[in-house]
Amino acid sequence: MEEEEEEAQALLAGGPHEARSGAPAASRALSAVCDPSRLAHRLLVLLLMCLLGFGSYFCYDNPAALQTQIQRDMQVNTTKFMLLYAWYSWPNVVLCFLGGFLIDRVFGIRWGTIIFTCFVCIGQVVFALGGIFNAFWLMEVGRFVFGIGGESLAVAQNTYAVSWFKGKELNLVFGLQLSMARIVSMVTRLMRPNSKQQVELRVSLSWGGVTCILSLISALALAYLDQRAERILHKEQGKTGEVIKLTDIKDFSLPLWLIFIICVCYYVVVFPFIGLGKVFFIQKFGFSSQEASAINSVVYVISAPMSPLFGFMVDKTGKNIIWVLCAVATTLVSHMMLAFTMWNPWIAMCLLGLSYSLLACALWPMVAYLVPEHQLGTAYGFMQSIQNLGLAIISIIAGIILDTRGYLVLEVFFIGCVSRDALLSVVLLYLVIMPGGGNLNYSTRQREEMKFSHTE
Amino acid sequence: MYSCGALRRGWGHCAPSPILFFSLLLSAAPFGLLGEETRQVSLEVPTWPDVPQNLLHIRAVGTNSTLHYVWSTLGPPTVVLVATNTPHSVLSINWTRLLSPEPDGGLMILPKDSIQFSSALIFTRLLEFDSATSDAAAKPPGKPYPPYSLAEFSWNNITDSLYPATLSATFQGHPKGDPTGAFANGSLAFRVQAFARSGRPDQPPRLLHTADTCQLEVALVGASPRGNHSLFGIEVATVGQSPDCPMIQEQHSIDDEYAPTVFQLYQLLWGSLPSGFAQWRPVAFSQEKAGRESALSCQAFPLHPTVAHSLPQSPVVQAFFGLQEKYCTFNLTFGASTGPGYWDQHYLSWSMLLGVGLPPVDALSPLILGIMTVALGIPGLMLLGAGLTLILRCKHASEYQSIN
Numbered sequence: 067m068e069e070e071e072e073e074a075q076a077l078l079a080g081g082p083h084e085a086r087s088g089a090p091a092a093s094r095a096l097s098a099v100c101d102p103s104r105l106a107h108r109l110l111v112l113l114l115m116c117l118l119g120f121g122s123y124f125c126y127d128n129p130a131a132l133q134t135q136i137q138r139d140m141q142v143n144t145t146k147f148m149l150l151y152a153w154y155s156w157p158n159v160v161l162c163f164l165g166g167f168l169i170d171r172v173f174g175i176r177w178g179t180i181i182f183t184c185f186v187c188i189g190q191v192v193f194a195l196g197g198i199f200n201a202f203w204l205m206e207v208g209r210f211v212f213g214i215g216g217e218s219l220a221v222a223q224n225t226y227a228v229s230w231f232k233g234k235e236l237n238l239v240f241g242l243q244l245s246m247a248r249i250v251s252m253v254t255r256l257m258r259p260n261s262k263q264q265v266e267l268r269v270s271l272s273w274g275g276v277t278c279i280l281s282l283i284s285a286l287a288l289a290y291l292d293q294r295a296e297r298i299l300h301k302e303q304g305k306t307g308e309v310i311k312l313t314d315i316k317d318f319s320l321p322l323w324l325i326f327i328i329c330v331c332y333y334v335v336v337f338p339f340i341g342l343g344k345v346f347f348i349q350k351f352g353f354s355s356q357e358a359s360a361i362n363s364v365v366y367v368i369s370a371p372m373s374p375l376f377g378f379m380v381d382k383t384g385k386n387i388i389w390v391l392c393a394v395a396t397t398l399v400s401h402m403m404l405a406f407t408m409w410n411p412w413i414a415m416c417l418l419g420l421s422y423s424l425l426a427c428a429l430w431p432m433v434a435y436l437v438p439e440h441q442l443g444t445a446y447g448f449m450q451s452i453q454n455l456g457l458a459i460i461s462i463i464a465g466i467i468l469d470t471r472g473y474l475v476l477e478v479f480f481i482g483c484v485s486r487d488a489l490l491s492v493v494l495l496y497l498v499i500m501p502g503g504g505n506l507n508y509s510t511r512q513r514e515e516m517k518f519s520h521t522e
Numbered sequence: 523m524y525s526c527g528a529l530r531r532g533w534g535h536c537a538p539s540p541i542l543f544f545s546l547l548l549s550a551a552p553f554g555l556l557g558e559e560t561r562q563v564s565l566e567v568p569t570w571p572d573v574p575q576n577l578l579h580i581r582a583v584g585t586n587s588t589l590h591y592v593w594s595t596l597g598p599p600t601v602v603l604v605a606t607n608t609p610h611s612v613l614s615i616n617w618t619r620l621l622s623p624e625p626d627g628g629l630m631i632l633p634k635d636s637i638q639f640s641s642a643l644i645f646t647r648l649l650e651f652d653s654a655t656s657d658a659a660a661k662p663p664g665k666p667y668p669p670y671s672l673a674e675f676s677w678n679n680i681t682d683s684l685y686p687a688t689l690s691a692t693f694q695g696h697p698k699g700d701p702t703g704a705f706a707n708g709s710l711a712f713r714v715q716a717f718a719r720s721g722r723p724d725q726p727p728r729l730l731h732t733a734d735t736c737q738l739e740v741a742l743v744g745a746s747p748r749g750n751h752s753l754f755g756i757e758v759a760t761v762g763q764s765p766d767c768p769m770i771q772e773q774h775s776i777d778d779e780y781a782p783t784v785f786q787l788y789q790l791l792w793g794s795l796p797s798g799f800a801q802w803r804p805v806a807f808s809q810e811k812a813g814r815e816s817a818l819s820c821q822a823f824p825l826h827p828t829v830a831h832s833l834p835q836s837p838v839v840q841a842f843f844g845l846q847e848k849y850c851t852f853n854l855t856f857g858a859s860t861g862p863g864y865w866d867q868h869y870l871s872w873s874m875l876l877g878v879g880l881p882p883v884d885a886l887s888p889l890i891l892g893i894m895t896v897a898l899g900i901p902g903l904m905l906l907g908a909g910l911t912l913i914l915r916c917k918h919a920s921e922y923q924s925i926n
Contacts, residue, residue: 137815138860138861138862139860141815141816141862141866142815143813143814143815144814349778349785350774350776350785405776406776407776408776468782468783468814469782469813469814470782471779471889472777472778472779472780472781472782472783472784473782473785474776474777474778474779474890475889475890478890478893478894478897479893481894481897481898482893482897485898485900485901486900486901489901490900490904493901493904493908494904496908497908497911
């Protein structure tokens, strides 16, 4: 609080001074940028944080944007192509538990970030080399190394954000980082080779490498600034504060397991579909390559503005299960439209984007209502871990189905996942929660009343 | 299942729905064009002394009709398809006339008045393009090399490659004069297969066939291309009974189960249905093991009228139809300048279905229907159950309160 007041005073004081004379204002602005307690300096840090994630987000979707090129030039089938995504997910099945631990106890946030960025960089370089030398196995190795760094880097990024912005602009920062991720995903999908030459594949892959190096530079700069801030402000080094106890898993309740099932079954029908979607839109709907990239990225584009909006809505209304049910049902409808109609796929993909944003806002917070706070880290770690496991396995299965049975069967398989598993789990969850009177489906007012009666 | 999408380059018309077909069929279709569930199929190679065996007669007899497919490599590879409304129609060949310079009337289906439909396809030329030039100098598929005239090919003895068990036979040929030695280790093959009942082959594109159809697989194997990025194509000519050229219709389907990622089906229709048809998926393969990784796109160009003297002449067609002034031709090309291509393994295969009556229509497979039933049925029942439970619970609750 004190800091904030200081800052406010500084800003107020800064205003009139700047109006009076130019030269002192410039030096003042410069000192503000260099002063870790000032907003200007924090904005600089925020910029670096966004750049930190830039590389990994940019490169994650590199294969999808280059699917046709990779499959053409390397002559791999879709099953093998989807391994590029699976190899990213495999290390994260384990690292979701370990990321927080490594940052807190082993490396510290600064070195942790640098090391994870190095992994991202090396991974992308190896991936690009594989592309340049036409060696698919090298690309797979690259994706694995990239995966080791990727998700943990996101944890590190969040930790930095908390340590610099807690009690200040934290929500805005999270929002900005998320939007950054979405926008970057979109840019990757749109930025694809126009020409058919293989040179373009190389250029694209090399651009990925450049963004990763940019991330590495940001990591180094952040480490320096963070250390400097520690020296000047006596600020502690950021920690994730996650405590992971694997033995907690046996205490997880049935509703929590149902949430895990919903999570896995839901995400596997979104991400692997997007990974394979481009060819689908080109072949089934006769889209041009650019159009197909655009529609394939519309899910991310929609979720950038809608996530905060839906988050606000769910916060206000409560009733998370009903929202999850709506999201799952909408996704089901959207996949049915894609599979069985020739209707303009923009409708279906926009629906998918909306439901994806809604689900993310309604599902993840439910865990917090079901698990005591000391187990929260384990529960979220586990959820991410099995989500990655699901993504890895389903990516491979989706590739196999597409190669042997085509898109219609793949879509029907996805519909099966959403409907039989996810929808069924939501309904079961509802039934399980109802008699126990759990607060998952309370409206916000009910939750507040509960809190009020507890405090009384 | 099918919808008529925007037809490229303004071909043809939209086909009416299958239901309309059936009602039309029941009211107006002549017997010969009515489909039959099963047929007695026989493959016969008519012979004549001192003549290479290059005529294959496929006779498919049903209860009320007979279909005749006469395949021949006398001249360019040709098929004459004839539908009759009697199970007793026969092919009659006058060899001296057929082999003479004026073969008119050398080939007949008797009785003549039983013929309900007849047409022919002639595979006149093997085309080759330099796709490397497709961007700069010429439009895709690229700058053409001089084509190989298939009339100038020498073909194998058909009895050597006749397999009565599978109802199939293969015509295999290479150019008679081959100064560059391009076909030293290569050949062009036309594999023909007939069917006694409906089914689907194991190899993509897995076109659904019926007893009324015949499958043709064209395979180019081992021939040396004239450039590093040669695309191959084939020129096809047809005779029709109507003055206008038949149309190629592009159908869009939601179902790609049997040919993954191929949602289109092309149909060449000789006049209004039911009549003769050729059907193919726009996909070819660059490896013997046909799969997604070896799939090439296949472009079909619109039919256009062509004067007879600019085409290699087919004696079989002239023998059956008489001297023709005009043919309709179209080109098919396989592959694009990048991606898999003939250059990978010097292999190219493409297949089409040829038949009379209504073209076979794919239906959703039991696999899809099964999964959909389970996938939508269980949650549907659960939702219903949950709804009922809720209603009952509310009822109970209200009763309980009222007692209080």
